[in-house]
Each structure stands twice: as C-alpha cells, then as structure tokens.
Amino acid sequence: MLYPKNPLAQTVIQLCKAKNIQHIIISPGSRNAPLTIGFTNDPFFTCYSIVDERCAGFFALGIAQQLESPTALVCSSGSALLNYYPAISEAFYSDIPLVVLSADRPNYLIGIGDGQTINQKDVFANHILFSANLKLNFENAPKNPNENEPAIIKSIENKLERILGVKQELDDENETKINTAINKAISAHGPVHINIPFEEPLYETTETLDVKPKVIDIEVKKRKIDDFFIQECYDDWNSYSKKMILIGANQPNKVEQHILDELAKDNSIIVFTETTSNVHNKHFFNSIDKLIAPLSEEDFKKLQPDVLVTFGGLIVSKKIKQFLRKFQPKHHWHIDKKNAYDTFFCLDKHIEATPNQFFNALLPRLTHFVKSDYKPYWSDIKLLREEKHQLYLNEVPFSDFKVFDSILKALPEQTVLQLGNSSTIRYTQLFDLKKTISVFCNRGTSGIDGSTSTAIGCSKANKIPTIFITGDLSFFYDSNALWNNYIPNNFRILLINNQGGGIFRILPGHKNTKKFDTYFETTHNLTAKQLCKMYDFDYDIASNERQLKAQLKVFFEASNQPKLLEIFTPRTLNDDVLLDYFKFIK
Structure with missing residues (x-):
C-alpha cells in the first residue's frame, strides 16, 4: 500500500483511522495532495470527491447526522476552506460532529504575497469546538542570506541534537492537538478544525509508514444528577398544576418510550412536539401553530405554564417563542449535556443530563399526579382545530x-x-x-x-x-x-x-x-x-x-x-x- 511521504500527513491519517473516522469527503486541490493520497490508498476509508466545498461540507454533515459519528472534510489552501463555513456553523448549532482537515502553506509563506494563501489559523473561531493549528519542523525554512543555516537557527553548536529535540517536541505537540480535536468532535458532538501546513514536494509516496503517533483516548466523565437537585425539581413539579414540555429536534428513538407514556398520562402536563422532534404519542400536541396561532390574550393566559421543561434542538415555531416570551413560566428548565439556551429569557435551571437520565431520576419519585384540567381543556381545543383543519382542506x-x-x-x-x-x-x-x-x-x-x-x-x-x-x-x-x-x-x-x-x-x-x-x-x-x-x-x-x-x-x-x-x-x-x-x- 502506498502512503504519503509527508510525516505530518501520515500522522493525521493514522489518527483518523484510530478514531474510526471512515467517511472522508475530499475536494480537489494540490496542497492537500498528501492527505488525498493517504486517504484514497487505504481501503479502511470510504472517500468521496465533491468539487464544490460548500456542497461538500453539507454532504459530510448529512452523513454525520445519520451516523451520529464524525465525517472528515479535506480541502486545499486558500478560499476553499471558507466555503465550509455555512456547514460548520450548522454543525455547531445542531451538535453534529465534523472534522475539517485543511491544507495550508508553511507559516513563512503566509502574508508575503504568495498565491492561494489566506490566514487560515482559527478561521472558524466563533463556531468551532476546537482549532488545532499544526506546526512544521523548521528544516525547510528559508535561509538567512548571511548564514548557511536556516534563519531560525542562531548557532551551529549542537545542531543535530537541537534539531532532533525540537522535532520530537513538535511531533508531540501536533499529535496532542490532533487527538484533542478529534476527541472533542466525538465527545462534544460538533465541528473541529485541524489546519495542516505542508511543504513541497507534495506528491511523493512511500511503501512504509515513518511515524507511529500516540493515540489519546477520550476521557469519559460520568455525571450523576445530584439527589438534592432532583428533590428540588420534584418539589416544584408537584407544586404546580400547569406544566409544559416543549421538545425540539431529536434523533429518532432517543427518548425511552416508558417516559413518553408516563408523561402522556399526567393531566397537568402538555407536551408540545415539533416535526423534527421525532417523538410521537396520541396525547401529545404535534402541530403547535395550529393550536396557538388563533388564541386570544385570555386564552394565552390559560395556556401559560407554571413550569416549562425544554429539551432537544432549536425550536422552529416562532409563535410558541413569542407566546412564552410574553407569558413566561415561573420556572424554565432546559435539559441538555452541553447547551443551556435562555430562549424565553426566564431560564432558571440547566439540567446537564440527557432527557432519559433526568426523567428516570424524577418520575419514580412521583407517587401521584397533581389534579389538573390543563391537558383535558387543551385536548378538546386540539380536536376542534383538527376538525376545522380538515374542513378548510376540503374547500x-x-x-x-x-x-x-x-x-x-x-x-x-x-x-x-x-x-x-x-x-x-x-x-x-x-x-x-x-x-x-x-x-x-x-x-x-x-x-x-x-x-x-x-x-x-x-x-x-x-x-x-x-x-x-x-x-x-x-x-x-x-x-x-x-x-x-x-x-x-x-x-x-x-x-x-x-x-x-x-x-x-x-x-x-x-x-x-x-x-x-x-x-x-x-x-x-x-x-x-x-x-x-x-x-x-x-x-x-x-x-x-x-x-x-x-x-x-x-x-x-x-x-x-x-x-x-x-x-x-x-x-x-x-x-x-x-x-x-x-x-x-x-
């Protein structure tokens, strides 16, 4: 099997393989040739060639969305990288893991008027989980005209020892950065950027691997919801007769069915689901705008919850956002391991857990349902809306x-x-x-x-x-x-x-x-x-x-x-x- 001769390319490719990143979306270019050669010659990887980097970014996002594991994007230097930005920002806010591998010029060629160069370092800074800016060994840096050695070397004393020491230090630093980036994409579910400078020649190959990078495992932090915290939630939950659960985007089959069934039994709970929530129950309210768009001020006051619990991705319905911002609940709890968006300007609890973890801790404590006509009242209105909906369709x-x-x-x-x-x-x-x-x-x-x-x-x-x-x-x-x-x-x-x-x-x-x-x-x-x-x-x-x-x-x-x-x-x-x-x- 042929490998790129470039040791930095070998390091990146081997670590992608070790982290089980199989799908590689490549956009054509020259500076990224060492990566392209390495990925396409290894049967472990499934490689795709997509010319338009903006389309490539979203194509990779679609694969990662379904597999729930990272895909890698490979591009050349310059403006090619910027075309990934729309997909990167979407992945950032939708918690989809992407690994961007951008080829770059060596640092000494940046900002001097060399072709196809931009400042690629930290280019996605506001919408990325981690940026790894790799470094090159200085062996091929330009010579100082007054010296016979690279400009970075100020003394010829102990030259060999110094070169080997700096090289090992750079290799360790690069390997740590690559490991950290990929681990972050996997564990925190989002995009990361690894910027890789390549020195010419770019197309040389070898039949042997010259590097064996260290593989750093992901640190698994087991979180247990504090018992006192759950008791506090339980006390509030049992104190109110109007509780609303609003579910945003979710992967299918992520919420355990027994939890959904339990929530559906409680007349003090209304569960609003969006189309992208992939959650279903005949007692839930799945067409939010259909229910609330025609409501009067008085109706909104009746619908106003005491406790609002949200989980899942960003909410589509503009009408529910307007309603809950004006008629705020007494308490808003958001369940998510990572994000705590204060969408309705009244967030008072960020529950750093999955919905399954939280409800499996809370629901067994409930010995009875709070007496309430909250759900029955709005269920009747829901039926009327559905009847009117069908009548309208007919005409x-x-x-x-x-x-x-x-x-x-x-x-x-x-x-x-x-x-x-x-x-x-x-x-x-x-x-x-x-x-x-x-x-x-x-x-x-x-x-x-x-x-x-x-x-x-x-x-x-x-x-x-x-x-x-x-x-x-x-x-x-x-x-x-x-x-x-x-x-x-x-x-x-x-x-x-x-x-x-x-x-x-x-x-x-x-x-x-x-x-x-x-x-x-x-x-x-x-x-x-x-x-x-x-x-x-x-x-x-x-x-x-x-x-x-x-x-x-x-x-x-x-x-x-x-x-x-x-x-x-x-x-x-x-x-x-x-x-x-x-x-x-x-």
Missing part, C-alpha cells in the same frame, strides 16, 4: 397548503424525510406525519444554503429511502448539490416551485410591488428540467391536484435513477390561503 384551491397535505399523506412508511428551510418546514409543522418517518432539517442556523446537499449526504448514509421536500429558492441556491456521483437511485426530491420566496408574502410589509418582487420575494421563471437532464434525474411535473395525485402514486416506486417531481403552485394565491387558514380554524 381551498390548489396551493402550497393543499400540496403539503397531499405529499405528506403519500409519503411511504419507514422512510427518512429531509426538509428544506423557510416555508417548507413551517408548512410541514401544520400536518400530521406517520410515526415511522424520521424527520430532519438544518435548523441550527436555519439557512437555505445546503439543504439539498445535506439530504443527499443523508441518503448516502442510509439504506432506507430518503425523501427531500424543498422550495424553489433553496433548491436553485444549492443546485451544485446534484454535481455528485454518489446519489442513490432511491433518492427523491419533491420541489415546490411557487416562483419565488413565498414566505416573504406572509410576512409584514408591502407586496405586489416591483421592489418587493425583486428584492424580497425574488420572483423567477426557472425550472429544474434542464438540471435533471444534466444530472441524470428522472423528471416530472404537476401543476394541479389531479396531476399531483397521479404522480404521487408512482413517484416513490423503485427506479434506475433518482427522481425529482416539480410541483408548480400559484405564486399570488399561496399566502392568502395560509393566512386565511389561521382565521378559519379559530
């Missing part, structure tokens, strides 16, 4: 709202659903989903920039089919995602094309003006037809309800190529249908 014309209803009902069981941001995730939150469907969305930063690339990465990591629902602006923005040789034939894209940024039409502000159309809604006449032809996707369209239902009957069937169904909806009607919906269900 509205073909529109985004109608399309989401048809699509979500047609989704096959046991599939992975990836959602685009903006309108897509918000419409989906208004509908019921089958319990066997796992749902994901890039809600860390809520950007539209990499949704398609993430979905494709997800589809590559999964054997079960991945279905991606997206809007037109998000899809066209990330169209380079299709420049990818790894898209499975069972991957499906449902593209809802309403000829612009439809979400802006439901936000405050003047619409139907030239400035609005150009700078906010960003109207267009683009279609995905030619992109599908170029990237070998099966392509079909639907422009009315009859066509859509006919297409959905065959769209999810097995095929010899991935498929895209483009659904055209009326641009100037969609916003009225949605806004009227909230009035109607009231």
Whole structure:
C-alpha cells in the first residue's frame, strides 16, 4: 500500500483511522495532495470527491447526522476552506460532529504575497469546538542570506541534537492537538478544525509508514444528577398544576418510550412536539401553530405554564417563542449535556443530563399526579382545530397548503424525510406525519444554503429511502448539490416551485410591488428540467391536484435513477390561503 511521504500527513491519517473516522469527503486541490493520497490508498476509508466545498461540507454533515459519528472534510489552501463555513456553523448549532482537515502553506509563506494563501489559523473561531493549528519542523525554512543555516537557527553548536529535540517536541505537540480535536468532535458532538501546513514536494509516496503517533483516548466523565437537585425539581413539579414540555429536534428513538407514556398520562402536563422532534404519542400536541396561532390574550393566559421543561434542538415555531416570551413560566428548565439556551429569557435551571437520565431520576419519585384540567381543556381545543383543519382542506384551491397535505399523506412508511428551510418546514409543522418517518432539517442556523446537499449526504448514509421536500429558492441556491456521483437511485426530491420566496408574502410589509418582487420575494421563471437532464434525474411535473395525485402514486416506486417531481403552485394565491387558514380554524 502506498502512503504519503509527508510525516505530518501520515500522522493525521493514522489518527483518523484510530478514531474510526471512515467517511472522508475530499475536494480537489494540490496542497492537500498528501492527505488525498493517504486517504484514497487505504481501503479502511470510504472517500468521496465533491468539487464544490460548500456542497461538500453539507454532504459530510448529512452523513454525520445519520451516523451520529464524525465525517472528515479535506480541502486545499486558500478560499476553499471558507466555503465550509455555512456547514460548520450548522454543525455547531445542531451538535453534529465534523472534522475539517485543511491544507495550508508553511507559516513563512503566509502574508508575503504568495498565491492561494489566506490566514487560515482559527478561521472558524466563533463556531468551532476546537482549532488545532499544526506546526512544521523548521528544516525547510528559508535561509538567512548571511548564514548557511536556516534563519531560525542562531548557532551551529549542537545542531543535530537541537534539531532532533525540537522535532520530537513538535511531533508531540501536533499529535496532542490532533487527538484533542478529534476527541472533542466525538465527545462534544460538533465541528473541529485541524489546519495542516505542508511543504513541497507534495506528491511523493512511500511503501512504509515513518511515524507511529500516540493515540489519546477520550476521557469519559460520568455525571450523576445530584439527589438534592432532583428533590428540588420534584418539589416544584408537584407544586404546580400547569406544566409544559416543549421538545425540539431529536434523533429518532432517543427518548425511552416508558417516559413518553408516563408523561402522556399526567393531566397537568402538555407536551408540545415539533416535526423534527421525532417523538410521537396520541396525547401529545404535534402541530403547535395550529393550536396557538388563533388564541386570544385570555386564552394565552390559560395556556401559560407554571413550569416549562425544554429539551432537544432549536425550536422552529416562532409563535410558541413569542407566546412564552410574553407569558413566561415561573420556572424554565432546559435539559441538555452541553447547551443551556435562555430562549424565553426566564431560564432558571440547566439540567446537564440527557432527557432519559433526568426523567428516570424524577418520575419514580412521583407517587401521584397533581389534579389538573390543563391537558383535558387543551385536548378538546386540539380536536376542534383538527376538525376545522380538515374542513378548510376540503374547500381551498390548489396551493402550497393543499400540496403539503397531499405529499405528506403519500409519503411511504419507514422512510427518512429531509426538509428544506423557510416555508417548507413551517408548512410541514401544520400536518400530521406517520410515526415511522424520521424527520430532519438544518435548523441550527436555519439557512437555505445546503439543504439539498445535506439530504443527499443523508441518503448516502442510509439504506432506507430518503425523501427531500424543498422550495424553489433553496433548491436553485444549492443546485451544485446534484454535481455528485454518489446519489442513490432511491433518492427523491419533491420541489415546490411557487416562483419565488413565498414566505416573504406572509410576512409584514408591502407586496405586489416591483421592489418587493425583486428584492424580497425574488420572483423567477426557472425550472429544474434542464438540471435533471444534466444530472441524470428522472423528471416530472404537476401543476394541479389531479396531476399531483397521479404522480404521487408512482413517484416513490423503485427506479434506475433518482427522481425529482416539480410541483408548480400559484405564486399570488399561496399566502392568502395560509393566512386565511389561521382565521378559519379559530
């Protein structure tokens, strides 16, 4: 087997292997040649070539999201690295492990006008768990014109001893930094950056490994929730008759079922779940906006909880955030091992544990349920909302709202659903989903920039089919995602094309003006037809309800190529249908 001759590249690659980082996403370049040679020649690694670094970052994120273990990104020096930033920030706020391996020029070539160089050190400082800036041995540093030795060496006395001593010191320092970075990505679930300077020559290979780096194991810190702390929570829990649990994004099957069943029995508890929470129970409230959007001031006071418990990722529903910021609970507890976001400006307990750990410690202490009509009252309203929801669907014309209803009902069981941001995730939150469907969305930063690339990465990591629902602006923005040789034939894209940024039409502000159309809604006449032809996707369209239902009957069937169904909806009607919906269900 061939190895890169560069010892620093050998060190990085061996430590990635020792830490079981198998999936390596490489963007082409020259400075990263030692890494590319090493990873692609070792059968342990599964390597992918993605030209566009922004797409590569989100593709890697999609794989890591599904495997719940780090993937590695490899790029050349210069601006290539900066294109990872959107995916890095998403990984940072969504707790997804990524290891960025960036090639760099030696330090003496930075800032002197040499080509393809930027200041790569700590470039992701505000959105990274750890930055490892590796160092080169000084053997190849430029000569001082007045001396025969490298400028860094001021004396020739004991030259050999000094070189060997400094080299060993640098090797130890580099190995420690690499170990620390990868361990952090694994243990703290987030992105890390390892910046690696390479001196030319870059393409030399060898048949032997010249280094054997030390492997530093992850320190496992076992945390036990303090008994006094649990008793304090128990006392508060049993003192109040209105308790609300709000669940954000979660991996499927993360919360033990007996906990969910126990919470569902308690009439003093309302459990609000978002589409991305992947938590299901018929007694939970799964369409938050459907319930609370039509509420009056008096209703909000009735819904206002005494205790609010939150866990999971960031919350999609803007309406629940507005409600809980205005009608704050007496207590807000957030359960998370790492983060304690004070989303509602009233956080008083950060429970540094998993939901399973906390509720398994709390629930056995409960000898009785607090008498309350909190959940029964709102359950009745929930039923009324669902009846009105169906009545509205029966009378509205073909529109985004109608399309989401048809699509979500047609989704096959046991599939992975990836959602685009903006309108897509918000419409989906208004509908019921089958319990066997796992749902994901890039809600860390809520950007539209990499949704398609993430979905494709997800589809590559999964054997079960991945279905991606997206809007037109998000899809066209990330169209380079299709420049990818790894898209499975069972991957499906449902593209809802309403000829612009439809979400802006439901936000405050003047619409139907030239400035609005150009700078906010960003109207267009683009279609995905030619992109599908170029990237070998099966392509079909639907422009009315009859066509859509006919297409959905065959769209999810097995095929010899991935498929895209483009659904055209009326641009100037969609916003009225949605806004009227909230009035109607009231």
